[in-house]
Amino acid sequence: MMTPDPLLRVQNLSVRFAVRRGGFMAAKSWLYAVDDVSFSVRRGETLAIVGESGSGKTTTALAVARLVAASAGSAHLGDTDLLALEGEALRQARARLQFIFQDPYSSLNPRLRAGAIVREPLDSQDNTAAGDRQGTVDRLFQAVGLRPEQQALFPHQFSGGQRQRIGIARALATQPELVICDEPVSALDVAVQAQILNLLRRLQGEFGLTYLFISHDLGVVQHMCDSVAVMYMGRIVEHADRLPLFNTPRHPYTVALLSAVPSVDKARRARAQRVLIPGDPPDPVNLPPGCRFANRCPLAEARCSQSEPPLREIAPGHKVACHLV
Amino acid sequence: MSALLSVQNLRIELTTRDGVAPVIDDLSFTLDAGEVLSFVGESGCGKSMTALGIMGLLPDRIGRIAGGQIMFDGEDLTKASEKRLREIRGNDISMIFQEPMTSLNPVYTVGEQIAEVLRAHQGLSKRAAWAQAAELLDAVRIPNPRGRIDDYPFQMSGGQRQRVMIAIALACKPKILIADEPTTALDVTVQAQIFDLLRDLRRDTGTAIIMITHDMGAVAEMAERMIVMYAGRRAEEGRVDTILEHPRHPYTRGLVSCVPHITDHLTEARDVLTEVPGIVPSLRDFGQDQCLFAARCTMAEDRCRAQRPSAVAFGTDQRADCWRAEDV
Numbered sequence: 001m002m003t004p005d006p007l008l009r010v011q012n013l014s015v016r017f018a019v020r021r022g023g024f025m026a027a028k029s030w031l032y033a034v035d036d037v038s039f040s041v042r043r044g045e046t047l048a049i050v051g052e053s054g055s056g057k058t059t060t061a062l063a064v065a066r067l068v069a070a071s072a073g074s075a076h077l078g079d080t081d082l083l084a085l086e087g088e089a090l091r092q093a094r095a096r097l098q099f100i101f102q103d104p105y106s107s108l109n110p111r112l113r114a115g116a117i118v119r120e121p122l123d124s125q126d127n128t129a130a131g132d133r134q135g136t137v138d139r140l141f142q143a144v145g146l147r148p149e150q151q152a153l154f155p156h157q158f159s160g161g162q163r164q165r166i167g168i169a170r171a172l173a174t175q176p177e178l179v180i181c182d183e184p185v186s187a188l189d190v191a192v193q194a195q196i197l198n199l200l201r202r203l204q205g206e207f208g209l210t211y212l213f214i215s216h217d218l219g220v221v222q223h224m225c226d227s228v229a230v231m232y233m234g235r236i237v238e239h240a241d242r243l244p245l246f247n248t249p250r251h252p253y254t255v256a257l258l259s260a261v262p263s264v265d266k267a268r269r270a271r272a273q274r275v276l277i278p279g280d281p282p283d284p285v286n287l288p289p290g291c292r293f294a295n296r297c298p299l300a301e302a303r304c305s306q307s308e309p310p311l312r313e314i315a316p317g318h319k320v321a322c323h324l325v
Numbered sequence: 326m327s328a329l330l331s332v333q334n335l336r337i338e339l340t341t342r343d344g345v346a347p348v349i350d351d352l353s354f355t356l357d358a359g360e361v362l363s364f365v366g367e368s369g370c371g372k373s374m375t376a377l378g379i380m381g382l383l384p385d386r387i388g389r390i391a392g393g394q395i396m397f398d399g400e401d402l403t404k405a406s407e408k409r410l411r412e413i414r415g416n417d418i419s420m421i422f423q424e425p426m427t428s429l430n431p432v433y434t435v436g437e438q439i440a441e442v443l444r445a446h447q448g449l450s451k452r453a454a455w456a457q458a459a460e461l462l463d464a465v466r467i468p469n470p471r472g473r474i475d476d477y478p479f480q481m482s483g484g485q486r487q488r489v490m491i492a493i494a495l496a497c498k499p500k501i502l503i504a505d506e507p508t509t510a511l512d513v514t515v516q517a518q519i520f521d522l523l524r525d526l527r528r529d530t531g532t533a534i535i536m537i538t539h540d541m542g543a544v545a546e547m548a549e550r551m552i553v554m555y556a557g558r559r560a561e562e563g564r565v566d567t568i569l570e571h572p573r574h575p576y577t578r579g580l581v582s583c584v585p586h587i588t589d590h591l592t593e594a595r596d597v598l599t600e601v602p603g604i605v606p607s608l609r610d611f612g613q614d615q616c617l618f619a620a621r622c623t624m625a626e627d628r629c630r631a632q633r634p635s636a637v638a639f640g641t642d643q644r645a646d647c648w649r650a651e652d653v
Contacts, residue, residue, distance in 0.1 A: 052512035053483075159604045189367040190539050191601035194583035198598050216512065219542075223585035223595065246591040260517035261587045262542030264569050268589060269545065276521065277514050279468070280482045 006040035007210045008047075008064070008178055013037045013073035013083075015056075015063045019285055031285050033059040035234040037073075038311075041178070041227075046204070046211040048221040050257070051231035054281065057214050060231070061180045064212070065099055066090060077178060095125045098171035102183035104163035108155040114166050115141075115151030121173040140169040143206070144199060161192035168199065172207065180212045185220060197224060218261050222246055227317075230254050233281055233292040236311055240318040250320045253277075253293050291323070299324055328355035329500060329533055330379070335393035337371075337378050339608065340386075346608040347391070348374045350557040358500065361527065361534045363548035363565070365541065365580065369605045371557040372537045376503045379535075380420055381410040398500070416446045419494040423506035425486035429478040435462070435489045436474035442496040461492040465522060484515035491522065498530055505537045520546055541581055545569060550642075553577045556606055556617035559636075563643030573637070573645035573653050575622050576601070616648065624649050 015034040020026045034056045041047040049057040063070040066082060075082045077096055085093050098121070101107035108117055115137055122133045141148055144165040155163055164184060171179055181200065185193040197220065203209060215221050221228060228245045230238040230253065238251040249255050256275040263269055277296040282288055288295065290305040297304065303323055311321040337349035349371050356362050364372040377383050379395055381402060395402040397418070402410070414420075422428040430438060439461055440454035449457065455474075462470035465488040478486055487507065494502055504523070508516035524547070527534055536547055544551050544565055551568060553561040553576060561574040572578040579601035603621040611617065614633050619625040628648050637650040647653065 052514065161604065189604070191367055191579060191583050192604065194598040194600045195602070197585070198600060201597075218513070219585045219587045222587055222591060223598070243591055243593070246587075247589065256514060258587070258589070260513045262516070262520070262540065262546040264541050264545045264581065264586055265588065266545075266566065266569070274517060276517060278518070280484065 005043060007043040007078065008041040008212065009074075009076045010040065010060075010064060011038045011074050011076075013060065013063060013075060014071045015059050015068060016071045021285065029285055032234050032287075033284075034063060034070075037231075037234075037236050039229050039236060039239055041210055041212055043177075043210055044204075044208050045226040046213050046224055048213040048215060048225035048228045049231055050215060050218060050221050050228060052216060052257075052281075054233075054284070055231040056234040057216075057231050058182055061099075061182055061212060061214050065097060065180055066094075067099070092125075095121070095174035096176055097178040097180065098174060098176040100164075100167050100171045100179060100181045100184045103187050104160050104167055105155075105187070107167055108163055110155055112154075113151065114146070114153050114155065114158070117155070117166055118151075118169045118173055121170060125174050136173065137169075140172055143172070143203065144169045159192075160188050161195055164188060164196050165199065168196075168203070172203065172209075175207075176209075178210050178212060180214070182214045183216070184213075186215070186217060193220070200224070218258060230257070233284060233287070235292060235321065236319075237293065237321045238319065239311065244315070244318050250314065250318070250325045251322050252297050252299050252324075256298075291321075329358045329360075329398065330356040331394075331396040332375075332379070333394040333396070335375075335378065335395065336391045337374055337383065337388060338391040339374075339384075339388050341608055343609040347612040348388070348557050348608065349378060350612055352393075352557075352559055354552055354559075354562065356501065356533050356535065359527065359531045359533055360550065361536060361548045363536045363538060363544045363551040364554055365538060365544055365551055366554035366560075367539060367580075367605050369556075369608075370554040372554050373505055374557075375554075376420065376505055376535065376537060380414055380418060380503065381405070381407075382414075382420075412446075415442055415494075415499070416497045417499055418501045418503065419497070419499045420503040420505065421487070421490045421494050421507050423509050425483055425490055425510065426478075428490060429486060431478055434475050434477055435481070439489070439493050439496055442493055446497045457496075458492075461496055462489070464495075464526070465489070465492045466518075467492075482515075483511055484518060487511060487515075487519055488522070491519075491526070495526060495530070495532070499532060501533045501535065503535045503537070506539070507536070508543065509538070509540075516543075523547070541569070541584060542586065553580065557611050558617065558633075559644075559646055560618065561643070561645045561647075563639075567640070567643050573639055573643060573650045574618075574647045575624050575649075575653055576618050577645075578653060579621075616646075624652065 016030045016032045018028050019031050051057045062068040064075045070083050118140055119133055119137050146165055185196050213224055225242050227241045229236050232253050238254045256277045259275045279296050291309055294300045294304040309321045309323045311319050313319050333353050335349055335352045338345050339348045366372055390403045436458045439458035443449045443454040459470045459474050467473055467488055508519050548565050551565050555576050561577045582599040583601055616629040616634050619629040634646045634648045636644045636646050638644050
């Protein structure tokens with residue numbers, strides 16, 4: 001099987017925020033929310049970025065979409081470096097990548113009708129005749145499972161799941177190559193989650209979409225992804241395809257993360273040795289030297305708190321940042 | 326042995342703009358000492374209202390207990406005075422909430438908030454309460470408890486704040502702890518820590534736990550029995566293992582199978598997830614004499630839309646409120 005070429009290639013991406021501790025006069029220090037992160041997403045596939053809150057997964061996605069400023073690195077979508085674009089070129093490039101947000105309640109304009117929300121990206125990209133746009137909106141509504149007459153309603157008249165369908169239709173309006181889904185189902189009730197996840201997978205097949213899928217729910221990730229990047233404290237600690245990552249995780253953090261997921265499978269519960277990781281992550285402003293996971297890692301040795309392990313390939317396509325692997 | 330808590334035919338009504346709606350409609354269940362019972366369902370199904378009803382914390386002037394009994398240790402809580410309820414709350418029955426961020430008072434240190442409970446309910450002196458607060462912080466595994474007792478909530482992480490909430494709830498060694506989505510706002514590794522803590526505390530103190538959640542995995546990890554709620558009514562009740570093995574209500578079956586459950590021998594195969602179409606009905610449709618799930622149910626027939634189903638028992642420990650439970 002030939003490996004499809006990467007659609008998105010992110011290299012050495014960093015995002016930092018200035019923080020002042022101790023009032024206005026205190027010295028400025030930097031918080032690296034994303035620290036030297038590299039990954040790629042193959043065309044037509046789904047890369048999931050997983051991690052706990054504060055791991056930098058959403059910031060990574062926002063930086064790729066130019067919604068927060070990166071401090072270093074590149075993000076190539078095809079041949080274009082998104083991070084180098086400015087002005088009109090950037091505006092044009094935005095059509096090629098779109099965002100589906102977590103909260104379907106606050107991400108839709110309450111004063112616009114559903115049809116206008118979905119048409120707005122088309123209006124701003126003005127490469128189609130006004131007459132054609134209504135046809136596009138009609139097709140999008142049908143594709144996401146909404147009725148045509150619902151275009152006249154306002155967001156508050158929809159349920160959470162339906163609102164997320166509007167958000168998806170809006171994201172698809174400009175026929176993007178890459179769709180970034182930032183926790184697209186975590187605000188929804190469990191029974192509605194399945195509807196949206198099935199829809200996303202069906203649309204991926206129909207339109208050949210590439211997804212960058214951000215989630216903290218490992219069950220959802222396991223169902224949706226083709227490959228996974230696990231983030232911890234701004235760094236990727238493990239990056240592998242779906243089967244090796246879930247069947248033979250190598251980084252102690254990935255192992256602990258997977259073992260912490262509660263399961264309805266009685267056999268798995270009996271078999272699983274829960275790897276409890278005690279304590280909390282370190283202070284992101286004053287990071288300790290060495291591996292960022294060392295203070296919670298059940299396997300840590302002396303060298304782990306001295307030098308930081310690089311992300312290296314241990315098997316084809318399977319990268320791990322750990323001294324002990 | 327008689328049950329610690331016995332709820333009989335409980336009916337809780339909420340007054341809305343559209344009229345009075347029964348958010349809890351004829352609910353009965355029992356809780357034994359030391360048992361973990363879980364309420365499961367989507368939002369808007371009445372799980373939290375059940376908890377607030379037991380605690381006597383229904384929203385003022387909007388919610389009220391319209392019928393039934395809540396028997397706790399031989400006393401009917403629906404008839405108890407506000408003063409008596411204050412004694413019971415925190416002392417015999419206490420509660421932890423979903424949002425550890427907003428349920429602590431931001432302008433008091435965590436030590437003051439724990440000690441307050443001990444002074445109010447157990448009449449401890451300031452000094453004794455403070456010493457015991459430090460012990461409680463230690464019991465919920467906050468490292469360096471004597472150093473952290475003077476911290477304000479904002480100085481703690483989400484997991485630590487939830488531990489403080491648990492310390493407050495357990496300060497007076499209650500007989501029942503109600504945990505309303507205790508880990509929904511927390512990361513999964515922190516969730517695992519909190520579950521371990523709750524399991525250990527229950528083993529050491531014999532506290533019964535009512536856990537409200539929408540996560541079947543969490544139910545399977547924590548609870549012995551579960552009650553599936555739908556639109557203010559019980560859909561199914563029974564032992565967790567029995568129900569997970571063979572749910573007898575189509576809603577339970579949907580809840581279990583609509584979630585992609587994590588497995589550790591993953592294969593290339595990826596099935597389409599089972600969908601439960603539609604959403605929970607709005608309050609104004611509660612209380613009708615029919616199966617309220619019928620509109621979303623693939624097995625519904627005429628009878629389901631004409632009459633509220635009665636419970637069908639399977640063995641001694643499983644009951645489903647469904648006309649077609651035998652066929653599920």
